[in-house]
Amino acid sequence: MSLLFILSLRLIWVQFIMGQELQQKAFDARFRNVEVKAKRGVIYDAKGKPLAISVSTDSFYAIPAQVRKANKVDETAAKISQILGMDQAKVKELITKRQAFVWIQRHVPDEKAKALKALNLEGINFVEEPERFYPKGPLAAHVLGFAGIDNQGLNGIEITYDKILSGMPGTIMVEYDAKGQEIPDALHKYVPPQDGNSIYLTIDETIQYIVERELDATMKLRNPKRAGAIVMDPKTGRILAMAARPAFEPNKYKEYDASVWRNFLISDAYEPGSTFKTVTAAGALDEGVVKPTDRFYDPGFIKVGKETVNCWRRGRPHGSQSFVEGVQNSCNPVFVTVGLREGKDVFYRYLYGFGFGKKTNIELPGEATGILVPKERAKDIDLATMSIGQANAVTPIQLITAFAAISNDGWLMKPQLVKEIRDKDGNLVKTIEPEKVRQVISPETSRMLLEILETVVSQGTGKNAYIEGYRAGGKTGTAQKIIPGGGYSSTEFIGSFMGVAPVNDPRVVVLVIVDSPQGIYYGGQVAAPVFKNIVRDTLRYLQVPVQVEPEKLTQNNQKTVRVPNLTGMEIKEARNSLEKLKLKLDIYGDGTKVKAQLPLPGSELPEGGKVILYTSVPAHQGQPETVAVPDLTGKNLAEAKEIVKLLNFNLEVQGSGVVIRQEPEPGMQIAIGSTITVVMEPQSQTTIVPAGP
Incomplete structure (x- = not known):
């Protein structure tokens, strides 16, 4: 009697208390799941033009037990190998494996898939899988990145927003017997995946095309090791275009060396040279340690303690000049003098204020922080060389973000690449608004410096950046490349130009970098013309009205x-x-x-x-x-x-x-x-x- 009572209690425990858990364990023991990836969300440009989409392709798999049961293994393997171009022995090995499920080939081209489906082979099935496709080829490749065969983001925006784009995977459920062996007529259940959300970039496809067109022309003309450009809206921090050369085709990313995938505009730090003088000037003007009318004298060099800092035009010194003329001439002694006037505490306050030495947190992987001379160890010679764009290494995205602040009444904005997230039906999920970081300089300083930079283009070293009909300002840069192990190269340089237009109502700021051009290497010669062409076509595309009449340009000898x-x-x-x-x-x-x-x-x-x-x-x-x-x-x-x-x-x-x-x-x-x-x-x-x- 007692034994019967105990057995009854055990039955009640198993049936009613442990029943659901044991049932799930039995289910898990009988069924094995094969994950089917969801279709990734679309990546659009700012105007809704698709830059990355997912297309449905057929992936074929085998249920080996069913193939063996049909008793046509050799015939089946021969037909599959003929259509898919696979080795027949390899196919036979796959379709006869001692497991319940095996992939034969994934993402099969449409014509081959139709031919294989038409054969209706026993034990051979297919499922639709998404495959990533980039309809514009290499356009914006370093921004978009790419996705792998399992539909996972591997680089660029694809990896940063992988969870949002990837959706929820589905499954193919395959039944096993109690011994864990495949069942020939087993139940195979398919649970469809849920597609991912889509994102809208701040990138404008047309502006991106303009930038890449000009970079391609520069690669042919100057034969540099690499080149890149960033176009940003200074008022919002939104990036309208970002491109680097050499480029790659994301649809065929495996065919390229991994080094080509690297977006050096955010991942690599370099000594910017004279483009950094805009930062030195901004802090000095804001602190009042220099006025536009202050006079300086350039004998071709300047002594800082025991060290000598040369002007780039040492053999033909600039002589007596105002601060404005010093900016126009990109005169090193002028900026060294100004940097030393600022002093270490003030200089570093603006250095940190503009965001140097830390990430901008742009939505791309692999961003570098740059390298700054530690403030506590900085000497006068460090301050002198930092003032002219050497000693410190910055990333291009840091530099253009700082310059955007100079062009935006002193407000530093976080650089932004994604502006909206929408679901698969187009419903708005989230809007990402522009983000103010801090105000670095006053609006008055901002306007004063932009007017000075306009004269660099109209009268100084940036004349090749002059754009007929628009008021442009900017700064040239020519920096010696650092030699591994220390010192500077005397044969390799980075020519750059950083500018804004129109200076009275900034719509775009642009940074152009040409690394190790052949022959002429000055930024005013190799990078300023690229800036000019990008900004001219961009302003016309944005329908920014022409500001200066042609006859006035002729009178001013600026044509x-x-x-x-x-x-x-x-x-x-x-x-x-x-x-x-x-x-x-x-x-x-x-x-x-x-x-x-x-x-x-x-x-x-x-x-x-x-x-x-x-x-x-x-x-x-x-x-x-x-x-x-x-x-x-x-x-x-x-x-x-x-x-x-x-x-x-x-x-x-x-x-x-x-x-x-x-x-x-x-x-x-x-x-x-x-x-x-x-x-x-x-x-x-x-x-x-x-x-x-």
Whole structure:
């Protein structure tokens, strides 16, 4: 009786108390789940144009027990291998495995999938799986990133917003017997997935196209190691375009080296050179330690303790100039003086205020923090070099974000790439509003500095960035690249330009970076024209009204003209050609014909700009053809080589750095093929900083 009572209690316990749990365990023992990924949400541009979509493809799988039961293993394997292009032995191995479920091939192309479906092979089934597709190819690849075969985000926005885009996966449920073996006629249940939400970027497809078009042109023209550009709305921090070269095709990302996937605009820190002088100027003007009318004198260098900081134009110093002229000339001694006036505490306050030394928290993986000289260890020479854009390493996204604050009444905005999240039916889930971080400088300082930067474009080193019809301002930069192990390269440079337009009502700020261009490397030559083309077409696309009348531009001699090819012309003919274009000229030598010219044919200059003509005296009565010796003083090695090559001379170099002396003297007539010897000041004796236009 007692035994019966105990058994009854046990039955009640198992049936009513443990029943649900045991039933679930039995179910789990009988069924195995194979996950089926949901269709990822669409990534749209700011105007709703799709940049990343998911397309349905068929993935084929086998139930090996059913294949064996049909007793047509070899025939089935042969047909599958023929359609899918797989090895027949491999197919046979897959479809006869001792397991309940096995993938044969996923994401099968449509034509092959139709052919395989038509065979209706026993034990061979298919399921629709989403596959990521980028309809614009490489456009915005470094922003979008890519997704893998299992529909998971692996890079870019795809990985940052993976949880939002990926949705809820479905399952294929396969039944096993009590011994864990497959059942030939088992139940196979399919639970469909739930599609992910979609996101709308701040990127504008049209502006993105403009940027990438100009970067492609620069890669062909300058042959740099890499190049990149960012376009931002300074009032909101929203990024309208971001692109880097070399690029990759996200639909075929596996075919590229992983290094190409890297978005150096957010992941790499570099010494920005003279573009950073905008930050130095902003803090100094805001603190009142310098006024636009303050006077400075540039002898070509400045002493800071025992160290010497050179101006990029040491051989032809700027001499006496106002602060505004110092900005126009990108004069290093002026900015060193201003930085030292600010002092360490003030300088670092603005350095931190503009966000340097920490992440901007842009919605992309792999953002770097940059490298700052620790404040407690900073000496006067560090302050001096930081003032002109060396010693500290910043990321391009940090730099453009700081410049956007200068253009936005001093308000620093968080850079933004995503503005909306919507569900699969298009219903709004979340709006991401622009985020103010802090006010760094006053609106008055902001407007004052923008007016100064406008003169850099109209009168200074940024003339190649001048945009007819719009008021643009900006700053050039030419930075020596750091050599691994320490020191600076004398042959590789990063040319850049950072600007804003229109300066009286900023709509866009743009940073252009050209890393290690071949030949000419100054930012004013290699990056400013890219800025000009991007901003001109962007403002027209945004329907920003033209601000200056064409006739007013002519009166102000600010219209740009293309330099003609004058090589081989008589001097008189070349002079007439330049006068018609309202260009000035300097003539080197006593010859009657033009041997070479700078700038090169096809370059753009503002009206009133200067063209240097090098003349030759033809061979006569046994005397060789002679050409005037160019002035190489203050030039770097790469620039000196280019000029000497134009004139068919040889170059002998002593030392490194910039040219401080040359033989023969400039202006002398010497035979073509002769050697010019230049003496260059070693970097070990002085801080060489050719960070200029």
